Amino acid sequence: xxxxxxxxxxxxxxxxxxxxxFALTPDSEGYEASLHRWSEAAEKRAAVVVQARSAEDxxxxxxxxxxxxxxxxxLGGGHSTSGSSSTEGxxxxxLTKMRQVTVNPSAKTIKAQGGAIWEDVDLAAAQxxxxxxxxxxxxxxxxxxxxxxxxGWLSGKYGPTxxxxxxxxxxxxxGQIMTTSEKENPDLFWAIRGAGQSFGVATSFxxxxxxxxxxxxxxxLAFDTSALDKVVDFANELVETTKGQSAMVVGIGAxxxxxxxxxxxxxxxxxxxxxxxxxxxxxxxxxxxxxRTSETTYKQVNSMLNGVSTHxxxxxxxxxxxxxxxxxxxxxxxxxxYAKFINEVPDAKKTIILMxxxxxxxxxxxxxxxxSFANRGSHYNILFSTRWTGAxxxxxxxxxxxxxxxxxxxxxxxxKNNEGVGEYGNYDGVSSSSAQDIFGVNYERVLExxxxxxxxxxxxxxxxxxxx
Ligand SMILES: Cc1cc2nc3c(=O)[nH]c(=O)nc-3n(C[C@H](O)[C@H](O)[C@H](O)COP(=O)(O)OP(=O)(O)OC[C@H]3O[C@@H](n4cnc5c(N)ncnc54)[C@H](O)[C@@H]3O)c2cc1C
Numbered sequence: 063x064x065x066x067x068x069x070x071x072x073x074x075x076x077x078x079x080x081x082x083x084f085a086l087t088p089d090s091e092g093y094e095a096s097l098h099r100w101s102e103a104a105e106k107r108a109a110v111v112v113q114a115r116s117a118e119d120x121x122x123x124x125x126x127x128x129x130x131x132x133x134x135x136x137l138g139g140g141h142s143t144s145g146s147s148s149t150e151g152x153x154x155x156x157l158t159k160m161r162q163v164t165v166n167p168s169a170k171t172i173k174a175q176g177g178a179i180w181e182d183v184d185l186a187a188a189q190x191x192x193x194x195x196x197x198x199x200x201x202x203x204x205x206x207x208x209x210x211x212x213x214g215w216l217s218g219k220y221g222p223t224x225x226x227x228x229x230x231x232x233x234x235x236x237g238q239i240m241t242t243s244e245k246e247n248p249d250l251f252w253a254i255r256g257a258g259q260s261f262g263v264a265t266s267f268x269x270x271x272x273x274x275x276x277x278x279x280x281x282x283l284a285f286d287t288s289a290l291d292k293v294v295d296f297a298n299e300l301v302e303t304t305k306g307q308s309a310m311v312v313g314i315g316a317x318x319x320x321x322x323x324x325x326x327x328x329x330x331x332x333x334x335x336x337x338x339x340x341x342x343x344x345x346x347x348x349x350x351x352x353x354r355t356s357e358t359t360y361k362q363v364n365s366m367l368n369g370v371s372t373h374x375x376x377x378x379x380x381x382x383x384x385x386x387x388x389x390x391x392x393x394x395x396x397x398x399x400y401a402k403f404i405n406e407v408p409d410a411k412k413t414i415i416l417m418x419x420x421x422x423x424x425x426x427x428x429x430x431x432x433x434s435f436a437n438r439g440s441h442y443n444i445l446f447s448t449r450w451t452g453a454x455x456x457x458x459x460x461x462x463x464x465x466x467x468x469x470x471x472x473x474x475x476x477x478k479n480n481e482g483v484g485e486y487g488n489y490d491g492v493s494s495s496s497a498q499d500i501f502g503v504n505y506e507r508v509l510e511x512x513x514x515x516x517x518x519x520x521x522x523x524x525x526x527x528x529x530x
Contacts, residue, residue: 139203
């Protein structure tokens, strides 16, 4: 949407209406920084940025945008690769100054402002010996991850992030500030747990916290690709037998300095090093070529993937799902496709494929229709995370990513029972899936509520596009 008028925007009026928040235009200090995203390819130039400090100012910004016909984008942690937290010529609500986290140790709840990142939550909760289900890369935003579902190392014990959300504060398109929980405005609470990015601006989230014992253990074990079948066998068994204390990611990548294709497994164990090494003994016996595992604390463990998830460069992502046991032939094909791709497009050698072996037992304990999120099933996320530097490679990298997602989805439809949509909305960084694709059996109800809470589709950029 372009500004409705060619008249300059009345920024002075906006600034006067804001109570403590800043309105930034291209000539303001801080404007350029507010455009930065995890992927440079997702950066766009807003006409005005409201660097919000309160729900009231978010409300003011939303009403101003609508009065002047401006597209709205909301920035949390900035990790979406689809550009959903950026706008060309519209109004950006930047929540990055709203990162406060408060913990209530007696109620065991953790309240995070809408612009917090997971590191903020992990550090604040750890002061009270608590943790909740956050992302595995601690610089991702609490906002985008939670509103789309949320998986982490503790999902095997406590399910996805949304199953641990007890309350949120949401600013709706009409400017109303609403508290929502199972008891208060429950239909909005149903909607935001999965489709939240399409319903409003979340200015706070309250999560259930759990006692988190330390130490925990984790890190990277890299293998030659000849170990593929054995590594996949191990992961297949882990996910069927774990009691929630363990989880692993099987990655395919080509790390520096040699950029040879490797299996990059990232392991997690909720216990000490001795227990963890005994548990993962069969993997150690395969002879990893790199061992970067160690005993650590829970507040540190979500930084162990940061090294392969740095900011910068151009990126896209696409998710799909697989069932276990993952057929060895499919795993071999993924390695071959990956090797061929980075050989043909050497600029994309930092691309990784990640298969998340996180137990779904707790995820599937909750009914598919309990909230808008519709990806509960005995299938596991796979993510194609493509990274390159030259804009001339945008099309080829995006096409490969989309095609790989489609290829795995075609396999999935052969094996999957009729549970869950088989795609995590937050992994659709190419925006190729519709709201029906992402919300499956819940689509009709999500749409009905969307029309009620956001009839003009002001929040039009979230995972699973709505069109009405
Ligand atoms: C390196 C990396 C690691 C990841 N790891 C995990 C993981 O372990 N588990 C997992 O489940 N997912 C993971 N993801 C996916 C992640 O959940 C999505 O990328 C998510 O959208 C990121 O949210 P964000 O706030 O950082 O991004 P943004 O780009 O800021 O936001 C993404 C979307 O959410 C909206 N949004 C953000 N905050 C708010 C808010 N407060 N109110 C309303 N709308 C908001 C934005 O408008 C946008 O539409 C990962 C992604 C990356 C890139």
